[in-house]
Amino acid sequence: MQAWARAAVATTAIGAACIAYGAGYEVRSYRLRRVQAPVLPIGQPSMRVLHLSDLHLTPGQKRKVEWVRRLDALNPDVVVVTGDFLSHRDAVATVLEALDPLLARPGLFVFGSNDYYAPSLKNPAKYLMPDDGRRVLGTELPWRDLQAGLAQAGWNDLSNSRATVTVDGRVWDVRGVDDPHIKRDRYAEVAGAFDSEADLAVGVVHAPYLRVLDAMRDDGADLVLAGHTHGGQLAIPGFGALVTNCDLDRKRAKGLHRHGDSYLHVSAGLGTSPFAPIRFACPPEATLITLTALG
Numbered sequence: 001m002q003a004w005a006r007a008a009v010a011t012t013a014i015g016a017a018c019i020a021y022g023a024g025y026e027v028r029s030y031r032l033r034r035v036q037a038p039v040l041p042i043g044q045p046s047m048r049v050l051h052l053s054d055l056h057l058t059p060g061q062k063r064k065v066e067w068v069r070r071l072d073a074l075n076p077d078v079v080v081v082t083g084d085f086l087s088h089r090d091a092v093a094t095v096l097e098a099l100d101p102l103l104a105r106p107g108l109f110v111f112g113s114n115d116y117y118a119p120s121l122k123n124p125a126k127y128l129m130p131d132d133g134r135r136v137l138g139t140e141l142p143w144r145d146l147q148a149g150l151a152q153a154g155w156n157d158l159s160n161s162r163a164t165v166t167v168d169g170r171v172w173d174v175r176g177v178d179d180p181h182i183k184r185d186r187y188a189e190v191a192g193a194f195d196s197e198a199d200l201a202v203g204v205v206h207a208p209y210l211r212v213l214d215a216m217r218d219d220g221a222d223l224v225l226a227g228h229t230h231g232g233q234l235a236i237p238g239f240g241a242l243v244t245n246c247d248l249d250r251k252r253a254k255g256l257h258r259h260g261d262s263y264l265h266v267s268a269g270l271g272t273s274p275f276a277p278i279r280f281a282c283p284p285e286a287t288l289i290t291l292t293a294l295g
């Protein structure tokens with residue numbers, strides 16, 4: 001066999017091995033990431049935030065459901081879910097089953113585009129191309145049923161809404177927007193300086209578009225939580241995410257970073273579209289964020 005043919009065979013074999021690993025193992029290799037954010041007033045004790053995102057649940061994903069249920073053992077003070085709970089019209093009960101042990105705790109959430117519309121088959125190469133702003137939306141999902149189930153547990157829907165909540169005896173001034181990826185964000189409806197008397201100012205959004213992050217930062221957010229990026233979903237070891245699927249830079253595709261005076265935490269999420277069930281060098285994750293006092 002000639003050298004070029006051997007190289008072609010080797011490249012094909014490596015590609016096939018990566019796909020087999022990413023689709024057969026890593027996509028279900030759920031991880032808990034732990035980070036610390038120094039955002040609390042000086043002298044306050046720490047508190048724990050469980051940040052979940054992009055579950056993309058479909059009926060029958062028992063392993064993911066059981067893994068999420070076990071997160072209750074972390075004893076978080078509050079749970080924040082940054083959207084894309086659903087990936088199927090029959091998955092509302094699956095989501096509520098996964099979250100059930102956590103629903104007794106304080107909770108905050110926003111929806112993502114995949115909660116509103118069923119997933120559809122797209123050209124996978126489009127994911128790596130510049131965003132042309134056009135969205136192909138599937139049939140509407142029963143997101144109102146999910147909203148009602150979460151509200152019944154006392155969780156706060158922050159989609160274009162704000163609230164004052166008490167978490168572990170501390171006052172949080174919280175606000176969120178609906179998903180900017182499909183232009184449902186209405187920041188004007190929640191705009192204005194955060195309450196300087198509150199212990200913590202928190203922003204919540206599904207897709208971390210800069211127009212929302214900038215507005216929350218300018219209004220004085222201490223911490224902003226987001227999802228949507230899937231951490232790039234396919235990353236290159238040593239290089240990181242190729243894309244964020246929004247206008248956030250790829251260096252902040254996941255993890256805790258600064259955004260001016262705010263801290264920004266982007267979750268790589270726990271799922272994928274059912275039409276692209278693969279992750280590479282970017283395992284599905286939940287994050288336990290320990291909030292500590294300013295040093």
Ligand SMILES: [Fe+2]
Pocket residue numbers: 054056084112114228229230269
């Ligand atoms: Fe997602």
